[in-house]
Amino acid sequence: MSVYYITTFYHFFPLKAQGKEAEQVKEELKKLAVEFSIHGLIITGSEGFNATISAMSSENLQAFKEALMKHFHIQIKTFKDSTSHIKPFRRFSVKIREEIVTTGIPGRVPEEFKNFHLSPEEWDQVIKKENDYVMIDTRNWYEYKLGTFRGALNPNIEKFTDFPEYFEKQNIPKDKKIMIFCTGGIRCEKGILELQDKGYEKVYQLDGGILNYLKEKPNEEFLGECFVFDNRVAVDQNLNPSQKYKLCPHCGQPGEIKIHCKRCDSEALLCESCLQLDWKKDTCSKNxxxxxxxxxxxxxxxxxxxxx
Ligand SMILES: [Zn+2]
Ligand SMILES: [Zn+2]
Known part of the structure; x- marks a missing residue:
């Protein structure tokens, strides 16, 4: 059985300062990906990189990381690595976006010297020793549903751009300690900036997100599985591909209810909402x-x- 070596990372840095246009960066990334047989998705633009990629060997993955950092003169601090028997990506692609994570405030990027990050250990210390804080899951409702931190609030949002409006409605006192987290940390990077703009000074994010937490602390304060944006659908407490969820063939949301297709007799895992629909509930695909x-x-x- 093949093993795929996967890593998730982001890095904010002004590509323009290197005199590079997005299209050129895209070509350079593609060349590097071919050199090390990398699959996956890198989002880039003027703000930096946001990526999840895979390789067929750990050596290739390591070599790609080093070549990438050398090529763009950057130091990426946290790579969130995992392995999978499921092929996470079919090909390599680069998407050029105004923002590498969508918030609606392009150009607003975190400053390197300011640190509002809590390591998994520091995060757990707050949970165990403090009472006066609010913990919020900044991810979407279907990500929350698969797993979250003990005691975290669920904004129940469709997309991250809805987060500021949700937050506003909570009327949290300005001096409250706020702990936010997401999959790999990048949404929180911008989330912190928005909350600081609203006057909240004690906002902290989980460094490297849930993926980094599970690497150090499986089966502790995070409960359930962590949704990921590739063919694995989710990873379990040990960062292995989910055994429980597959993408619902009708709508692309995580599905967990097994059905036998009345047309082709194969098995599929459907989501709860498609299971309510007559013409979907008995079949394994759109076809x-x-x-x-x-x-x-x-x-x-x-x-x-x-x-x-
Ligand atoms: Zn569905
Ligand atoms: Zn079928």
Missing amino acids: CAYQYSQNPLKKGKKQERPSV
């Missing part, structure tokens, strides 16, 4: 759903996913 709705008595083969 089977369509064929089944046309002719419920006729069986057919499972449609193979086209390889990209």
